[in-house]
Amino acid sequence: MHILLIEDDRAAAAYLAKGLTESGHTVERAADGEDGLHLALTGQYDILIVDRMLPKRDGLTVVRMLRADGSATPVLVLSALGEVDDRVEGLRAGGDDYLVKPYAFSELLARLDALVRRHRAPAEIPQRLRVADLELDLVSHRVTRGGKLIRLQPREQRLLEYLMRHAGQVVTRTMLLEQVWDLHFDPQTNVIDTQMSRLRSKIDKDFDRALLHTVRGIGYKLDESP
């Protein structure tokens, strides 16, 4: 994907650009809010990474002006401010996701991926989600694999729905905690791993091909191929 990175910390921007390029993306960089806004308004990008504190125009103002201009390009806000309130403010300004520094590069990649996919997804809500022979009917709340009915708890179903909507993508534990449970803290006990292994035992255990994969050190991926 084509990414605009607005970040005034040159060293951080350089590392990030290198990492994103090596991950197969193209990156343009702006070092202040003014340049960033100009590039965002004139160029075509799949996603914007905007640091919150920028010279000339701060990141949230850039996002607000962009949204006022009618742009729907997804925006990931990066910030050193991490209070719950700061996060709410960032999302309210029109950011699609908010990542607090310091973050893991894999977390950033996973979130960029999720945002771009969501943005590209057709606007109408599908009636059913499908990954290989696994199906989730969003109307009747029935889950089947290979035509066989799988019984899930409501929470497990929401988890599966999130994974299916992001099929083929890596999702991190933090993303799952935030999106499925609306929890914004980092539990010491790895509660997500338990939930995933329970879900796996229901959708993968009796079948030849595993769909739910653990991506070491990063998170999980629901996909036809590992």
Add this chain to the structure above:
Amino acid sequence: MNLPRLLRTSAVRLAMRYALLYAVLIALGLGVLYWTSARFVDAQLGAGLRKTLNELALGHRDLDRKTFLALVRSRLRADAPDGLHLLLTDSNGRPLAGDLEGWPPGLPADGQVHNVWVEDDLISGRPDDEDGYWPAVGIRLPDGDQLMVAYGVDQAESLLDFTQGTMGTILGVSIALALGLGLLQGRALLLRIDTLVDTARAIGAGRLNQRIPLSGRNDEFDDLAGQLNGMLGRIEELMAGLRQVTDNIAHDLRSPLSRVRNLLDVTLLEAREPAEYRSAIERATAELEEIIRTFNALLEIAQTEAGSFRGEWTSVDLSAVAQELGELYRDTAEEQGKVLALEIQPGLSVRGNRHLLAQALGNLLDNAIKFTPAGEGARLQAVEDAGRVRVMVSDRGPGIPYGERKRVLQRFVRLDAARSTPGSGLGLSLVAAVARLHGATLSLEDAAGPGLLVTLDFPRGSAA
């Protein structure tokens, strides 16, 4: 204590203001009294004068001239000491009898009482009387003579003199009293304010442990001092917290940071195989992960404790939060061969921040499951009891000895029993900070049987 400062005190100013107000009121009262009594005295005197005049007129009608003149003289003798003056003139105004040298100009002979000006030269025969406005009445007798009687006392003037004298005395005494009392009161106030000022100065100079002494009188000053002392206690706590945070950062972030640094330095010391570099970088990243986690937790505690919480503050469905977290941790406990029993009363809500409450509960459940041995059970309860919402988490672990219960709420305190388990020693500190922010009481007790019972007791009325 200097006088100008004393005079500027609100007590003295207030006393003076009241003294002036009372003085004005007294003056008004005396003015009214003066006016009414003057009228009364005038009426009394007028009636007396008319009576005397009538008696003399009757004498003039009934007696022969010689006897009448004798009557006039005897009457004058009898009443002169009371200030009575008499004058009988012929029709041309020449004096025939009496003690005045002539008819006062301006006195009509109409039988009505008038206040007329009497000059000194009209009363030369009575040097003890002074000129002035005298009440007087005169008539023309049937034979053309004129008769008048008057009182040689300037009634209005003496009444005014008396009133003014009284007024002056009262004003003087009341102002002196007000000033005196005001000064005394001001002095007492200043003494108490000075203790306040002294304490404030000491605190300003950095001696945060100073407190304002209470007088024990339970008055408004004690109220104020009590409130200020409470505030000072809180500030001192916050300062101590801040100092502790910096100490903690020094201790608990420096050591791991220095580990990472050593690791990287040593790795760079000589050329190595790519696999070695990879492994070193992975270890460094893992260490950094821990450092970031500790740092975030510290920051969160500090922000929660700072009392300047700016986050969302709403009615939180505590039952839902407890249920959700309970189920999340129950599955994990089960996986570890433990049990987490949930007893959550539906419909409980408190006012607060959902994220912080969830995190506090998460920390408690983290601990409970960590310390409960395999095969045993922990318990999460949320109940409402007499209007108070209470959340209880109990485990079957080693518990916390009585003497250590306060200490474990501090940052980075990890008891020996916990040293072998993962954790930063910040979990309960955050719970304590969240409890405090929500006005809830956090208590640690022995659970029934072995283990720890942690109770979060939300205040009555926090339910929303």
